Amino acid sequence: DGGITQSPKYLFRKEGQNVTLSCEQNLNHDAMYWYRQDPGQGLRLIYYSQIVNDFQKGDIAEGYSVSREKKESFPLTVTSAQKNPTAFYLCASSPHRDNRPYEQYFGPGTRLTVT
């Protein structure tokens, strides 16, 4: 079945440690995104990538890093520089048609807790 997978579903880390969240898609989508959701808030864009080996900062990129070495994969690293890393992280992908943004398909999310 086609879709987006994120792993793990729950992740616990000590403060000061870097942690990498996995995101894989087999939908053959060009674009991939990372969002963060905090309680009572909408989704905020961290990073996005339109094509392999290229990515752009979103609204809240500070303290995060990404890579896009393969079309299928877009891992997100939460570094120790991120001041409030505890959140629900969502990865998404979308098809590329006519240079328009279309509906995004989301993974199940990873809940990161840093203590």
Next chain:
Amino acid sequence: DQQVKQNSPSLSVQEGRISILNCDYTNSMFDYFLWYKKYPAEGPTFLISISSIKDKNEDGRFTVFLNKSAKHLSLHIVPSQPGDSAVYFCAASAGNYGQNFVFGPGTRLSVLP
């Protein structure tokens, strides 16, 4: 400053009745709008979209209305079912590819049996 607002954090509706979820936006450059549904601890799923060249789009029980002059859109669910209970996000984009999706804070819909 929120560009996409959903002023009702929650809404309760009886099963079988109409659910109306509202969304307001401030950026007049937004020209494509989407609604997503999200269950707890899951990713959002796409429901329905509308382009600014239309004022209505229907898909089964779901209809989205767009009022460009008021910068307002609404999602109607008829009839509402208990399985519709979820958080609904409105999102908007402004033409450029992908990166301009802006999400509202969401409205939690509870459909009561």
